[in-house]
Amino acid sequence: VTLSPAVVDFANFLIPASIFAILALGLNLQWGHTGIFNAGVAAFLAVGTYTTAILITAPAPMTDQYPGHLGGFSWPFWAAAFAAMLLAGLTGLVIAIPILRLRADYFAIATLALAETIRLILVNARGLTGGTIGVLDIPRPFDRWTVGDPGLSDAYLAALAAGLLLMAFLGLEYLTRSPWGRVLRGIREDEEATLALGKNTMWFRLQAFVIGCAVMGLAGAILAPLVRFLEPNQFDPLATFAIYVMVILGGSGNNRGVIFGAFLFYSFDWVSVRVKDYLPEVIEAKIAPIRLIVIGLLLVLLVMFRPEGLLKEKKNTYPPVTR
Amino acid sequence: LGATGLTLVFAIRKFANFAHGEMMTFGAYMAFMINVILGLHLVWGFVFAALTVGLLGVGMELLVFRRLADRGAVSALVASIGITLILQNVVNATFGTSPHVYAIVHESDIVFLTIGSVPLRINLLKGILPISVAAAMILLLHALFTRTILGKSMRATADNPDLARASGIRIRNVIHTTWAISGALGGLAGVLLGIYTDVRLGLGFQVLLFVFAAVIVGGLGSPYGAMLGGLIVGLAIEVATAFLAWLERPGVLGLESATQYRPIAAFVIMILTLLIRPQGLAGGKAVILPTSSRRFHLPRVRWRHGS
Secondary structure (H helix, E strand, C coil), X not given: CCCXXXXXXXXXXHHHHHHHHHXXXXXHXXXXXXXXXCCCHHHHHHHHHHHHHHHHCCCCCCCCCCCCCCCCCCCCHHHHHHHHHHHHHHHHHHHHHHHCCCCHHHHHHHHHHHHHHHHHHXXXXXXXXXXXXXXXXXXXXXXXXXCCCHHHHHHHHHHHHHHHHHHHHHHHHHHHHCHHHHHHHHHHHCHHHHHHCCXXXXXXXXXXXXXXXXXXXXXXHHHHHHHCCEXXXXXXXXXXXXXXXXXXXXXXXXXXXXXXXXXXXXXXHXXXXXXXXXXXXXXXXXXXXXXXXXXXXXXXXXXXXXXXXXXXXXCCCCCCCCC | CHHHHHHXXXXXXXXCCCCHHHHHHHHHHHHHHHHHHCCCCHHHHHHHHHHHHHHHHHHHHHHHHCCCHHHHHHHHHHHHHHHHHHHHHHHHHHHCCCCECCCCCCCCCEEEEEECCEEEEECHHHHHHHHHHHHHHHHHHHHHHHHCHHHHHHHHHHHCHHXXXXXXXXXXXXXXXXXXXXXXXXXXXXXXXXXXXXECCCHHHHHHHXXXXXXXXXXXXXXXXXXXXXXXXXXXXXXXXXHHHHHHCCCCCCCCXXXXXXXXXXXXXXXXXXXXXXXXXXXXXXXXXXXXXXCCCCCCCCCCCCC
């Protein structure tokens, strides 16, 4: 099967955009719905990505250049993705138990420290992660049917990513519309009042945080086969804040909104790479920093002038109970 | 120094300024501009860095943080992250990504004390200069806080802004001065860092977490605590390095490149402080936990449905 270049192009857009959207959904559960400021998104993404990569790769021959790492389990993708979610959630649980009580800004510092710790482990625990060389030759789940056709391989992965995004969206939409989600929003608006209503707010916050982290792990499970090789520098702690832009841009607290925010944000990214060739050389050389300046500017302006985002959170009104 | 600057803004504005690290980087580059590109002595670099970063701090307050003052700590925090990205990449776009060094002579270490046969070495520029600049600044700050009207108004504003305003203190001026001092200290710290390593991107962001650790261990909002906290965090990293080097030995654990994990020691101390003594060593009654979580152990009320 040969696909038209436009389809392949679209697939190449859809995969990263879906990954960002899933990350944004996970963060939205924590920040948008519950008001937990997680500054360590990069850490949970890294845990998910490395878990998947280590579990699905085939055994690699050891050479001097590539001293090897833990791996070679050749797990099927589905099992590895499940493990990635589990492990990212578990990491979230372990870190949350001591620090979830902290106020938002201290929590942010602590999770940023976690992201830096995870990055240190990725760089230095060579036996586990391959160190700076990283994990190479990560297979894709449909490799068997797409031998010699990278376009088709991209298209299959895009379908998978979009499918997982849809699942994550439906699952989170169900959760946040349920009474459980209502408690989370109660905690965000007024934790004292929610506590006074007899809800164990810490327990709800813990649940929201861990589920959010697991969703980020799922994003990592798609990232691993997309990039095909991993190295620690892909998980810069500062990358977390791009996800914040997506959530705030789209509208925190609104699941549809944050997906829209993620796609819009990635479109900007996509276009900025595409227009590179048409720009004067002076600007072209500086495109990477300029992009980040725009992200920073966007973040500041959004917080100042439109904190509710493009798509506002819908006021959830419930029909009166009739007996 | 970095920690002291950060804690000052926290005391007045009550939010964690993530942009402080990049303010330090900015200072380091400003001094680089004066020192290398214009060819002046590095002393002028220090002066210029302190001035520009101080102004930068005031500018940030005027443009952004003043407008977010009544919107809670998290809005300001997110904005400061945005500013981090802007500053870092403005520096990147202007000066490029490759590291630079100041046009100064890096003298070799001198032996200042010999115990037995072990010479204790210290580097004039890397060892003594930061300590003396820091000590001078600390003395100056101490004088400012205790001897001048301005220092007293700063302390009053930190304690209770409304009361300070009612007593006739122009809070706005105090806030601007605080930003200026915080920025100047950050700029100086940045130049010192630039001397210690080299002038590179992310210079300040690399140490930001340690600075946060120092500030938290010492007690947020307390300048003296920040100094003490810096000392403790530095000590903890050294102790951890020795311990990790011991773990690295094949006979013990054989954990490869364990000493690379030494920054974690600072984070652990920080988190332990937050859990055990959240107000820090020198802190007063800073509110770090929301009131609700202090009452975490309240028995849960169960409602019986339908009754």
